Amino acid sequence: MKFFADTAEIADIQELAATGLLDGVTTNPSLIAKSGRDFMEVTKEICGIVDGPVSAEVVALDHDTMMKEAEVLRKIADNVCIKVPLTIDGLKTCKALTGDGTMVNVTLCFSANQALLAAKAGATFVSPFVGRHDDNGVDGMELIRDIRLIYDNYAFETEILVASVRHVTHVLESARIGADVMTAPPKVIKALFNHVLTDKGIEGFLKDWAATGQTIIR
DSSP: OEEEEEOOOHHHHHHHHHTTOOOEEEOOHHHHHHHTSOHHHHHHHHHHHOSSOEEEEOOOOSHHHHHHHHHHHTTSOTTEEEEEESSHHHHHHHHHHHHTTOOEEEEEEOSHHHHHHHHHTTOSEEEEBHHHHHHTTSOHHHHHHHHHHHHHHHTOOOEEEEBSOOSHHHHHHHHHHTOSEEEEOHHHHHHTTOOHHHHHHHHHHHHHHHHHTOOSOO
């Protein structure tokens, strides 16, 4: 499963990229606003840090303006992935862009039917939001299971990009189901490293090593 970071914070992206775990980045207008920086500037910088797809979202709601915005965004770098909403105009834009060889991430997917439409429109990625489903008392991972089944039934090439990931269990369940990608805030990705037995093991090793009085670097 590919790991994308859902952030526009450069320091976090650089730190994760240095681990070799980062396959891409997703951004949205809200994340860019939190960074307090210029949209085009920060997107270009992110594209220079990671080799994989960097989702940059259009803000228009009509097809014609989406296409104009996409034309500007895809000039930023070769690894820009245009992010469009799951609407009729969004899917029209998706079809036009992917037909021209541009990567497209169809976002704000909340049903398997919507995911089916995105795949038929040729989406590179579809982003179902599991955390927001959980917030409303619905099991978000059931949505991922349904999409995986449908896509496998018809051999759709659209990749399932699990979004609105809130905790490490979302990551684990996504991997179990066979999602292609998950995107999560840096704090969730870093939490994957954590285990009390790992901490205790390191503590024990260091204690025993200290007792030897030796050093590796001399």
